Amino acid sequence: MSLSALLGAAPSPGPGGSLDEAAEQAGNAAGWVEENWSTWLSTGLRILVIVAVAITLRYLIRRTLTNLIERMNRSAQAVQGTALGGLLVNAERRRQRSEAIGSVLRSVASFLIMGTAALMVLGAFEINLAPLLASAGVAGVALGFGARNLVTDFLSGVFMILEDQYGVGDSIDAGVASGEVIEVGLRVTKLRGENGAIWYVRNGEVKRIGNLSQGWSTAGVDVTVRPTENLDHVRAAITTAAETMTKEEPWSERLWGPVEVLGLDAVLLDSMTVRVTARTMPGKSVGVERELRWRIKQALDDAGIRMVGTLPLQADGEGPDPSAGVAAPSAYASAVSPQSLAATPIPSANLNK
Numbered sequence: 001m002s003l004s005a006l007l008g009a010a011p012s013p014g015p016g017g018s019l020d021e022a023a024e025q026a027g028n029a030a031g032w033v034e035e036n037w038s039t040w041l042s043t044g045l046r047i048l049v050i051v052a053v054a055i056t057l058r059y060l061i062r063r064t065l066t067n068l069i070e071r072m073n074r075s076a077q078a079v080q081g082t083a084l085g086g087l088l089v090n091a092e093r094r095r096q097r098s099e100a101i102g103s104v105l106r107s108v109a110s111f112l113i114m115g116t117a118a119l120m121v122l123g124a125f126e127i128n129l130a131p132l133l134a135s136a137g138v139a140g141v142a143l144g145f146g147a148r149n150l151v152t153d154f155l156s157g158v159f160m161i162l163e164d165q166y167g168v169g170d171s172i173d174a175g176v177a178s179g180e181v182i183e184v185g186l187r188v189t190k191l192r193g194e195n196g197a198i199w200y201v202r203n204g205e206v207k208r209i210g211n212l213s214q215g216w217s218t219a220g221v222d223v224t225v226r227p228t229e230n231l232d233h234v235r236a237a238i239t240t241a242a243e244t245m246t247k248e249e250p251w252s253e254r255l256w257g258p259v260e261v262l263g264l265d266a267v268l269l270d271s272m273t274v275r276v277t278a279r280t281m282p283g284k285s286v287g288v289e290r291e292l293r294w295r296i297k298q299a300l301d302d303a304g305i306r307m308v309g310t311l312p313l314q315a316d317g318e319g320p321d322p323s324a325g326v327a328a329p330s331a332y333a334s335a336v337s338p339q340s341l342a343a344t345p346i347p348s349a350n351l352n353k
Contacts (some may be wrong), residue, residue: 046124054117061109067104099185100161114303150187152204157186160203166211171283173210177201216256217285221292222265223274225300231274234305235261238276241299242292251291254284259292270309 073095095226113215122129161184166172170181172191178189189206191199225234242259245251257279265275280288300307 021101034231047121050117050120050124054113058110058113061113062106063107065102065109069098072098076188097161097164097167097184100157100184104158108228131260141150147346149202149204153202156203156206157184160184160189160206160209161186165209166213166314170211170213172212174201174206175208176205215282217280217282219280219288219292221289223276223278223296223300224271225274226306226308227267227270227272229272229305231264233303234274234300237299237303237305238274238296241295242276242278245291245295250306251288254288256279256280 018253029090119129122132160166166181166189167184169179172178172181174189174191177191177193179193179197179199182192182198183190185203187203189201191201193199222240223234238261239259246255246259255278259276259278262275262277266271266273276292278288278292297307
């Protein structure tokens, strides 16, 4: 029975009321307070303990997560200055990935702790939580249907970061766009395309990802020579150029395996193609291919091996024949040639005669 109900049920003293009625009302109020003060005290202490424990637990968990993330960043920076760190570790990628994971974990921890504490406080006031939880469930379902794209983007971003599918500095093909990753977020990934354009790709729209910067890459070069060339001489020239390249900087670091001559890839009447491959550092295959073509071309020229499309060598050091580039005379150049006469339109008949 509450104090307001007790006072409302008691008759108010009129102008002529006696002091006994006032004393009786005061005694009833004092008795009600004396009966319920212990309940108030226990409820207040319970709420105070719940709030204090929730705040302390939230602070400790967030502080632990922050220290863990800082330790991960420090370890990445320590390796960054070494040769191994330059090949395998990207400090900016590690930093963004760790901060994104830490932000998600801190938010989840705060939501769980403070939400549980709020429900316990309401339970301490003896409030029925069943209607409240039912209403919250209905509101959550409605919000999930209304913002399903946002939820999909967020969850996809969380799993992409946790699984380390890609990071800052990686060259990826995301299907809807391709380029170098410049920022990884929980909802949007930013890519810089080949022409410099920045693409904002929603994580929920990415159905497949091709990462060109993880593991290793393959550099492939096709050497096309005339079918009359000696294959042993061709292999020896290519091998010599490759061995020289693997001993020089910076190609000795970018090449992660020996340059292999796989053999003939195609044999035609006027040409044959020799396939050359090499395993390279991720994202460095294009530069290795260009340098390898340059050195192979020089080695073949030094060995006197002619490639398809080049001018034939002249004896005694003579230059190319100037008349080789002159077209043969056409039969249509003469107006009286049979070809020109056959191509002349037939004159119309004169009907006036």
